[in-house]
Amino acid sequence: MSDTKLYTIIYVVLFVFATVQVAVEFAGVLEPETYMIGLTAIMILSLIKAVLVAGYYQHLRFEPRGLTYLMLGGLAGVIALTTAAAYSIT
Amino acid sequence: MSDNDQPRTATDGGTADAEASAEVTEELPAPGVGETEDHEEHALPSLGSVKRWFVTTNHKDVGILYIVTSLFFLVFGGTLALLMRIQLWQPRAAAGGPLDALAYNQAVSAHGLIMVFWFISPFAFGLANYLVPLQIGAKDLSFPRLNAVSYWLYLFSGLLFGISFFQGGTFAGGWTMYAPLNVPKYMPTAIGSTMAVLALALFVASVTVSSVNFLTTMYRMRAEGLKMRKLPVFSSSILLTVWMMLFAFAALLAALLILTSDHVLGTQYFLSPEGGSLLWTHLFWFFGHPEVYIVFFPALGVMAEVFQTFTGRRLVGRKWFIASMVLVALQSFIVWMHHMFLTAINLEVKTLFMATTIGISLPFDLMVFSLIYTMIKGRIRFTTPFLFSFGALVLFIIGGITGVFLGAVVLDYEMRGTYWVVAHFHYVMVGGATALFGGLYYWYPKMTGKMYDQLLGKVHFVMYFVGFNLLYFPMFVVWETPRRVFNYNPAFTPWHQAATIGGFLLGASFLVMFYNLFVSLRTGEDVGDNPWAYATSAEWAVSSPPPLENFPGIPSYRGGTLSFLDDVVPASEVETDGGQEAIEADGGEVVEPDGVYATHDHGHDSHASIWPFGISLGMFLTFLGIAGLRPPDSTDLVAPGAADPVLVGVGGVGLVVLGVSLFAMAREPFYTSEAPIAERWPYAHVEKVKLGVWMFLGSDVILFGAFIGSYVFMRFNAGWVEGWHVFIENPIPGLMNTYLLLTSSFSVVLAMVAARKRNTPGVIASLLTTFMLGVGFLINKYIEWSHLFHEGHTPSAGIEESTFFLTTGLHALHVISGLVILLYLAWRAWGGAYLGEDEPIEYFGLYWHFVDIVWLFLFPLFYIL
Numbered sequence: 020m021s022d023t024k025l026y027t028i029i030y031v032v033l034f035v036f037a038t039v040q041v042a043v044e045f046a047g048v049l050e051p052e053t054y055m056i057g058l059t060a061i062m063i064l065s066l067i068k069a070v071l072v073a074g075y076y077q078h079l080r081f082e083p084r085g086l087t088y089l090m091l092g093g094l095a096g097v098i099a100l101t102t103a104a105a106y107s108i109t
Numbered sequence: 110m111s112d113n114d115q116p117r118t119a120t121d122g123g124t125a126d127a128e129a130s131a132e133v134t135e136e137l138p139a140p141g142v143g144e145t146e147d148h149e150e151h152a153l154p155s156l157g158s159v160k161r162w163f164v165t166t167n168h169k170d171v172g173i174l175y176i177v178t179s180l181f182f183l184v185f186g187g188t189l190a191l192l193m194r195i196q197l198w199q200p201r202a203a204a205g206g207p208l209d210a211l212a213y214n215q216a217v218s219a220h221g222l223i224m225v226f227w228f229i230s231p232f233a234f235g236l237a238n239y240l241v242p243l244q245i246g247a248k249d250l251s252f253p254r255l256n257a258v259s260y261w262l263y264l265f266s267g268l269l270f271g272i273s274f275f276q277g278g279t280f281a282g283g284w285t286m287y288a289p290l291n292v293p294k295y296m297p298t299a300i301g302s303t304m305a306v307l308a309l310a311l312f313v314a315s316v317t318v319s320s321v322n323f324l325t326t327m328y329r330m331r332a333e334g335l336k337m338r339k340l341p342v343f344s345s346s347i348l349l350t351v352w353m354m355l356f357a358f359a360a361l362l363a364a365l366l367i368l369t370s371d372h373v374l375g376t377q378y379f380l381s382p383e384g385g386s387l388l389w390t391h392l393f394w395f396f397g398h399p400e401v402y403i404v405f406f407p408a409l410g411v412m413a414e415v416f417q418t419f420t421g422r423r424l425v426g427r428k429w430f431i432a433s434m435v436l437v438a439l440q441s442f443i444v445w446m447h448h449m450f451l452t453a454i455n456l457e458v459k460t461l462f463m464a465t466t467i468g469i470s471l472p473f474d475l476m477v478f479s480l481i482y483t484m485i486k487g488r489i490r491f492t493t494p495f496l497f498s499f500g501a502l503v504l505f506i507i508g509g510i511t512g513v514f515l516g517a518v519v520l521d522y523e524m525r526g527t528y529w530v531v532a533h534f535h536y537v538m539v540g541g542a543t544a545l546f547g548g549l550y551y552w553y554p555k556m557t558g559k560m561y562d563q564l565l566g567k568v569h570f571v572m573y574f575v576g577f578n579l580l581y582f583p584m585f586v587v588w589e590t591p592r593r594v595f596n597y598n599p600a601f602t603p604w605h606q607a608a609t610i611g612g613f614l615l616g617a618s619f620l621v622m623f624y625n626l627f628v629s630l631r632t633g634e635d636v637g638d639n640p641w642a643y644a645t646s647a648e649w650a651v652s653s654p655p656p657l658e659n660f661p662g663i664p665s666y667r668g669g670t671l672s673f674l675d676d677v678v679p680a681s682e683v684e685t686d687g688g689q690e691a692i693e694a695d696g697g698e699v700v701e702p703d704g705v706y707a708t709h710d711h712g713h714d715s716h717a718s719i720w721p722f723g724i725s726l727g728m729f730l731t732f733l734g735i736a737g738l739r740p741p742d743s744t745d746l747v748a749p750g751a752a753d754p755v756l757v758g759v760g761g762v763g764l765v766v767l768g769v770s771l772f773a774m775a776r777e778p779f780y781t782s783e784a785p786i787a788e789r790w791p792y793a794h795v796e797k798v799k800l801g802v803w804m805f806l807g808s809d810v811i812l813f814g815a816f817i818g819s820y821v822f823m824r825f826n827a828g829w830v831e832g833w834h835v836f837i838e839n840p841i842p843g844l845m846n847t848y849l850l851l852t853s854s855f856s857v858v859l860a861m862v863a864a865r866k867r868n869t870p871g872v873i874a875s876l877l878t879t880f881m882l883g884v885g886f887l888i889n890k891y892i893e894w895s896h897l898f899h900e901g902h903t904p905s906a907g908i909e910e911s912t913f914f915l916t917t918g919l920h921a922l923h924v925i926s927g928l929v930i931l932l933y934l935a936w937r938a939w940g941g942a943y944l945g946e947d948e949p950i951e952y953f954g955l956y957w958h959f960v961d962i963v964w965l966f967l968f969p970l971f972y973i974l
Binding site: 022023026027030033034037038040041043044049051054058061062064065068069072073076077078082083084085086089090092093094096097098099100101103104105106107108109 | 808825826858951954962
């Protein structure tokens with residue numbers, strides 16, 4: 020598969036996923052009883068989109084793993100900060 | 110004193126014995142020889158010229174600039190400390206001493222900020238700038254002009270902080286800047302305190318640029334054979350320090366940008382009754398605890414180097430020493446809440462962080478024992494550098510042990526906010542500075558080619574060590590003295606008077622140092638390459654001071670010892686340890702060299718540019734202007750006041766200076782070569798600019814992560830669903846912007862593909878499409894924001910609005926920056942650039958896609974959930 024074709028497919032996937040995220044809201048999944056399901060689904064979709072952009076548009080998949088670890092290191096830092104700070108609330 | 114007739118043994122990086130290698134093809138130049146030629150070849154004025162110091166990008170010059178400037182800030186911060194000590198001579202109302210109440214608060218705050226940010230770290234980085242390229246076998250840092258930018262931003266940030274004293278007074282809320290006392294409502298010195306916050310933000314910009322530069326350098330420019338584990342310990346300590354800096358300072362930048370926004374835009378983060386104060390402490394200490402090691406690690410590196418040299422022993426347990434430093438660097442990011450035991454965080458998390466805090470003391474124990482055992486196994490020579498390093502170890506042991514008390518929750522309840530804390534962290538931080546002074550004495554002969562008076566050096570040490578302990582130890586005794594308060598229990602008076610006397614003795618000791626080092630510049634005995642026996646890292650293998658480009662050839666440790674390659678060697682003829690026709694990098698990864706070895710490129714690198722100065726001046730003026738801004742819709746929560754038109758005008762000029770300088774620097778021909786052969790694990794296949802961009806993005810992950818984390822924290826604290834007023838009910842504008850950004854990412858990719866195909870119209874069309882999509886994003890945002898403002902949803906309307914406008918606003922600023930770069934790229938493409946060479950577009954794309962990724966999270970968080 021040519022590069023351009025791959026990039027185009029990813030673009031379409033990203034486009035669709037963004038639309039699905041709003042569709043989740045419009046479908047009423049963010050009502051109180053199903054809020055956590057909706058939140059999880061929406062954030063997972065964002066995560067997949069981010070991985071696609073980083074992996075292919077930024078070519079991270081084809082770079083030395085050291086660069087991936089660099090970004091994961093930063094991500095681990097903010098997750099530690101956010102999680103621990105949120106957990107610390109009395 | 111010179112003892113270079115002593116035998117040499119290997120400590121770090123193999124022996125610095127050039128004669129041992131048959132590869133050496135040039136004599137090392139004598140001190141000063143070659144400088145004249147260098148000046149002519151590199152258009153770099155001579156050392157005696159004032160102009161040189163404004164245009165130089167050479168790492169040794171920049172190192173000296175750092176050291177001299179940091180020593181100025183030592184005197185600045187030290188003078189403030191002495192004023193405090195005079196005030197504390199006896200317990201009295203503020204009016205009874207030299208400082209009034211507000212002046213005392215400003216002196217306390219400014220002293221802490223100046224010493225922590227503008228003295229200790231830059232002092233260490235002066236040494237690092239000078240020595241790391243030498244120790245790793247590089248000509249310079251990867252990005253010499255950015256290195257100069259770092260320095261000038263540092264200097265200008267200090268200048269901005271100094272000016273804040275004259276804008277109604279500087280920041281007066283303590284160096285930790287705790288909320289809500291850090292916002293204008295509680296700040297009697299509104300513009301001055303805003304300026305101090307901005308000065309710190311400018312300093313962080315300097316640190317970030319520096320971190321990216323050092324990381325790229327140390328991963329791309331190590332001499333062949335100099336694997337990570339073989340780095341001299343000082344360079345190892347700097348490597349770990351810059352890793353911590355890259356991540357920790359980004360969190361501080363987030364905190365400072367939010368604080369600046371609270372000051373000038375009227376956002377409500379730190380005034381928010383729902384967790385505003387707690388948010389500051391989380392952000393600040395997430396940075397603040399790694400900062401302790403950012404300050405201390407270079408000192409540890411100096412201690413290790415000096416101990417090795419003056420005991421004649423390789424560091425005992427060297428690899429465990431380095432492993433301990435790695436462990437501490439990682440652990441430093443999971444201990445921050447021990448600074449928050451008296452806040453409203455829950456007991457479970459306090460207990461957890463007590464455990465991690467006790468845990469982090471263990472690797473330090475190992476390092477301390479390693480240093481002690483090195484002394485026991487070696488034969489000590491009590492030179493000035495050794496005395497300072499040994500003194501630092503003693504002080505650090507006391508500082509470390511007293512810190513463990515504070516790590517225990519119940520003891521901390523009693524000791525928090527007292528002089529126990531003051532004494533503890535001065536033993537640690539100033540203890541670290543003690544080693545750095547040892548480092549200055551150790552490398553002064555290398556930097557100047559002159560030896561100082563050793564007797565005066567020892568006099569300095571005795572005065573320093575006695576003064577230090579007389580100043581800080583009484584603080585342990587009268588630990589119940591409340592911190593940051595000028596009044597205290599009269600029964601403590603003799604101890605405080607002893608401390609004041611100690612403070613003046615400590616201050617006076619520096620007069621001896623300044624005199625000694627200054628006079629020795631002219632009258633000191635000439636030293637050869639290496640005045641210290643047993644000093645074996647690479648800087649001692651070249652002249653003192655080293656020539657402009659450091660080495661007479663390409664440094665290599667291929668044979669186990671340092672040698673200099675100078676021949677044209679085809680890649681296919683290069684043999685490694687295993688005789689392979691490739692270069693073996695660290696970790697066993699086999700890396701083909703980038704190309705056929707070129708003849709070592711003597712004398713063609715550039716070393717002079719005025720634009721780093723111009724960029725930093727522009728930033729400085731711009732930040733001056735921002736300090737003059739006031740919230741457009743001041744509410745009762747913000748101290749009233751109008752924008753200062755003069756400052757704002759200056760800021761406008763600054764933007765112009767910044768823009769012109771950036772453009773001029775981008776267009777300036779500036780050549781820096783990379784050695785064709787070097788250790789580059791684990792980034793062997795990542796070109797240096799690309800690696801720099803990735804390092805920057807790593808820092809940006811923390812910056813945006815901290816903004817998003819702040820939003821999550823505030824919302825979680827308020828009650829995610831019930832307690833949070835979601836004022837954006839229509840996700841469609843956000844979805845439209847998501848489409849625009851995704852499409853713009855796609856068009857950048859197409860530009861790259863077009864460049865590879867040498868299709869000029871394709872490149873230009875794709876770049877302009879990206880530009881138009883970015884502009885569309887901003888127009889859509891403008892319409893959305895106008896609508897929201899019209900409905901009363903302004904940044905100061907509440908924490909919900911504050912988080913939305915500031916986080917998405919920061920993202921929009923990134924988009925705007927990207928658009929400026931895009932215009933430049935399109936203009937260059939129009940001139941025929943990038944055909945068959947897509948790297949610049951790819952590197953821009955890395956940034957642009959990152960901005961896209963951030964939006965992929967902002968969109969659901971702010972528009973859907």
